[in-house]
Structures are given as structure tokens and as C-alpha cells.
Amino acid sequence: MRRLFLPLFFVLTVLASAQTLTVGSKKFTESYVLGEIAKKVLNDAGFQVDHRQGIGSTGIVWEALKKGDITIYPEYTGTITEEILKKPGLTTEQIQAELAKFGVRMSPELGFNDAYGLVMRKDEAAKLGITKISDLRTHPELKCGITHELLGRKDGWDPLLAKYGMNFSDVKAIDHGLGYEALAAGQTDVKDCYTTDAEIQKYNLVVLDDDLHFFPLYRAVYLYRQDMPKRAVDAIAAMAGTIKEPLMIAMNARASKDKAYGQAAVMYFQSLGQKNAKIAEENRWQKTLQLTGQHLFLVGVSLLLAIVISIPLGIVAAKPGTTSWLILSVCGVIQTIPSLALLALLVPISFFGTTPKTAIAALFLYSLLPIVRNTATGIQQIPPSLKESAEALGLSPGDRLRKIYLPMALPLILAGIKTSAVINVGTATIAALIGSGGLGDPIVKGLSLNDNPTILWGAVPAAVLALLVQLAFDLVDRAIVPKGLRLK
């Protein structure tokens, strides 16, 4: 019977896991909310759904989709043509054909356009009778507060002025968030925006109609893998045209108030008439525990691998010579690679991608130097007279290493492992940049949303964890370093 059960169990597991879909999202509020919506829609269609929030920027999320790390994520038509395919001006059919080459499909448009636009205070616009951008031609006196990004883009501010044939006497470069406050306070009159920014509602602003169609359209869609089950494709297709700008603005406003993306997403289902729609908000304690678990997993696995590889390397490096120099140099050079650059190097390798393997590989590489160097030094500093005694006894080279050299070098080797472990706990926060979780997750989220409490939610437990790891290793030290080496 057992022989029968095991394959059956395996098949069932595979079937069950095939039904699990992974939603991805980028690191900004709207993407989180659309991710939560897709999660519930697919969930309601009978799928097990996981939402990997804020995986990264366009490039990283696109890679994750192509590789199958995620099944679906929210995207914009403008981004697809300009950034992903780099072929502006494609029709919907042409986009689908291009995406098909990567095994990806595009859903119908969700109903809103999150494009660049220009905003003014509603009352001011009404007073001057301005409803569209071409109306600005006759008001060169209006003060403009424009983001550095739009000012810097080749298809940005200057071409906009040229296309509309207008000019302003007072144009300042200003940060996106601060720009809204300046506009609301009346210090500026015109600002660039994303057309679904929550601030439009919050500050009672109006988006001017792009009547000459200067800005490319950024219509929201979902990109999904061709192999997504038909039932899921249908559920997503049914969302066509159901999210209009005002609803998206309202959801963004709700979400940026207290980062309750689920609550924001619920507004969508209520707009469809599902009065009792619910999305459970995550429990912070439970989430912290889960993130800590992921964090420890990343640190633990990478450290274990590093120990297994570094101690033999350190033993080889203990013998002065070219090999030793080479080993220590390579480990040293790895240490100088910035963690972001290392991730960027690893992600395109198909074995790694945006999986935890990448984070583990990076942490593993950073762990090598302290352990290799300390192992080598630990063996080198054994007095030559004792090395000679070991040899003179007739111990084989292997026995000398196992019974004499390594035990005598143990305190230094442990110190190296401890250094690596503590550094790893800190460095492991970068795993969140590629959606591998850990305590870096709230930090990255907090940074991209400019939300300090969220940053601290990740940073404080990470610091505490580093202290605990240090403490744990101090205890290990006492337990396994031979008493004779602690006597002075």
C-alpha cells in the first residue's frame, strides 16, 4: 500500500501546487492595491493565491514574470511599449504579439489611465476658465513647480511646451511630494502629476485635459503568463473597464492613509456591489515573525554553506604561497562589490533569478572572507614547536589537522563565523529588493513609500536579531572551545 500512496501523494502535491498562483507588484501604492485586488479576484475564482508585494522596479518584476516566479502583475500600456518592449506606438494587437514571444499575455484595460498630466487647484482653474492644457497658452504668468524627472526627460517638459506652443516665466524644479504641498499652499499654480495620485483628491485639484495628446497613455492592465489557467484568465478579463480614475484615486488615497492596501482593495469590490467584501489585513506580529523566520532562513542557509566551503579554503590558504594569496584576494574582492551590484549581477543568471537562491548566494559570497581569513590565521598562529611535536609523534597529516590544528584554531574560526553571521543579519535586508522577504521587506517598502514607522518595523527587529545572533555565538563559543584554550 505504501508504495502506492507515496506517488499518489506526490501527484496530489504537484496538482495542488499547480493551482497556486503568485501575484507580483511594484514598489508603489497603486501597484500594491492592484495586486491585492487581483489576489482576491483569483481567490474568489477558486485559486490559492500568494501576493509578493513590492518585488522591485519594472525590470525586476518583468524578469520574475518571464521566469515564472510570479504568474501575474499590474502594469501600464505606456510602460510596456516604452520600457519593456522599447517600441513606442504599438497597437494592442501588436503588443500582444510581441508579448507572446516571451510567453506573456496582456489583460483587457482595467479602465483608468495613470499617465503624466498637469494639475491645478480646482478653484483657481475654474476662476481662470482653464480645463485643458492648451488653455495655459494665454497664462504665461502662472508659476510652475515641475519634478526633476519631467524636466530631465527627453520626451518631457521642453517638448511639451513646444507641442503646445506655450511658455512660462517662472518654472521651478521641485520634488513630487513637496510639489503638491507647494501647489496646495498657493506657492505654485501648475504641477506635473500622475493622473491617479491620491493627492488630487486630497488637495481638491483638477487634472487638465491633454487635448493635443502629448503624454503617452498609461492604461492599467495586468500582464500574466500564457500558462495561467483559463479560469483565472477569465476572472481577470471580467475586470475590463471596472476601475475608473476616481475610484483608483480614492483607493490610492485610502491606501496611503495607513498602508492598509487590503482595505483600499475592498473599495473596488464594494463598487461592484459586493457590500460585504472583506480582505483580512495582515497581523503585524504574525507578519514580523514570518519575516524573521525568512530572515533567519536566508542567514542560516548562506552561513552554513559558507562554513562548509570556507574552512577547507582557509586550511588551504593557511599555507603561504600563490594559492593562499589567490584565495584571500578573491574573497577580498568579493567583499568590495556593493550588495546592489552583486544582486544585479546574479538576477539575470537563470538559475538564480528573483528567487531566495539569489539572496542566499550573495550572502554566502559575503560570508567567505571572515571565515577563510580567520581559519588561515588560526592555523598559522599555532607555534611552530607544537606543529613539529604533532609531526614528530607520527600523526598523519589528516590527524594533525583534525586533532591538533583545527581544535587549536577553533576560537579564531568561531570568531570569523560570528563576524559573518552578524554582518549577514544586516546584509540580508537586501533580499527584499528582489522579493525574497526577510526583515528588509518593511524597510524597502517604507523607503519607497517614504514611511518611517514601516522602516523601523523592519530595522528594529533586524538590529535585535543581530544582537541575539552575537549572544548565541558567545554561548556556542563557551560550549565548544576546549577549556585548555581558555586558560591563560
Place this chain on the structure above:
Amino acid sequence: MVELKGVGKRYDGHVALQPLDVSFEKGKVTALIGPSGCGKSTLLRIILGLIEPSSGSVSIAGETVTPQSAQEIRRKVGYVVQDGGLFPHLTAGQNVTLMSKTLGRQPTEIEGRLDELCELTHIERSMMQRYPAELSGGQRQRIGLMRALALKPRLLLLDEPLGALDPLVRAGLQSDLKEIFKQGDQTVVFVTHDMGEAAYLADHIVLLRSGQVVQQGSLKDFQEQPAEPFVNEFLSAQRQIGAIA
């Protein structure tokens, strides 16, 4: 027992040992003596294969010492260095039984041998639990001796075994060593720079200077027929304290 033929050693042009022929008779105690840097410790290390000679060959009981054969040969030879050369992470007992355990001897046999050795070297059995850092210099030296004797070697080599000890401890150990040398039937070669110690412990003395054998024989031979003026010089330098007393 030990045969050195044309054995010499040079490091980067510096001569540590002139090519020489020496043999150490089975069951005899030989002292290698001479001023610092005369090559006596180098000679001992060459016998054990710890240093490869630049010329010549060493054979122990008819077996030539080579890098390949050295490990096996060392297990049949006891080697004692100044201050014992004990491993700090092992207790005294673990130091002594290290090789027997490595070679897979029976625990009862190992324990029995440990008792014998404690008695032989006048060390209390309870000392076996201590770490080297918890022992006095004389105790460390005795434990080093126990370790060298653990496998009942046919050849015992001692490199200034009493060099680091104060005079009282030294005197006690000298008489114990004499006892031990007498009891066993092993061949003994020890290095010292003290002619009194050499005369007291050894049947045969080899005097070295600048990597060359000056004279060998008994103390009496040295006194009555010095090979060259250096022999007299060395003896009188050693006898100064006795002369004052």
C-alpha cells in the same frame, strides 16, 4: 641502532651541519653536546625526518628514513622537546594517550600503560585531568616524557629536555631520567649544553662545534685525551662553578 652516513645540512649557503658519520649503539645513552648553534638540535631533527638532510642518509634499525617512511618510523621513536611541547587544548592524559588512541589501541591497555607511566615519571594520576596551562614546568616536562614513552619506543630522542627548568626541579628530573633510561632497553640520544648532565646520564658523549664532531667518547676520554684545545676550553667553562665550590 641509528646510523648517519655523510649527513650534512645547509640553508641558503649557511652550513648548519658538516657532512658527518655518527652511529648510536643499541641500548646505549648518548649525549650530543656543544655550544649553541653547533648543530646538535638539527642533527636530532634530521634523525626524525623533520628536516631533510642536504646530503647523506639516516637509517634506524636498518630502515632508511625518507619522507615516505618517516611517519611510520616516528611512531616507534619517542621525541621530547623543551617544556614538553604539550597541546594546550588537550588534558595531560589526552596528550599522553593521543597516539595510542589514534592507533586504535584497547582502552584497558591504554589505561594500564597510563598507570605505568605515572609511576615511572612520579606523576600523580589525578594530574592527568589537568590542562598544560594548569601544570608547572617540571610537570609539563614529565608529561612530555610520558607522551614520548607511551608506545614503548625502541629509540628515545630528547632535545634539551631540562633546559627550561630551575636547578632543583632539574636535579630531581635528572635522577628520574637516569632511572628511566636504566629500566628500559631503548636507545637514547639527548641534546644538552651541560657537560655535568651529559656525564651523569650518558654512556657516550659526542661533542659538536660549528656543525662538526670535535670528539666522542666518555668524559674520561675527554679529560685525559682532548682531541684539541677546544675540548679543554669547553670542559673548564663547564666546571667553573664546581671549582668555586
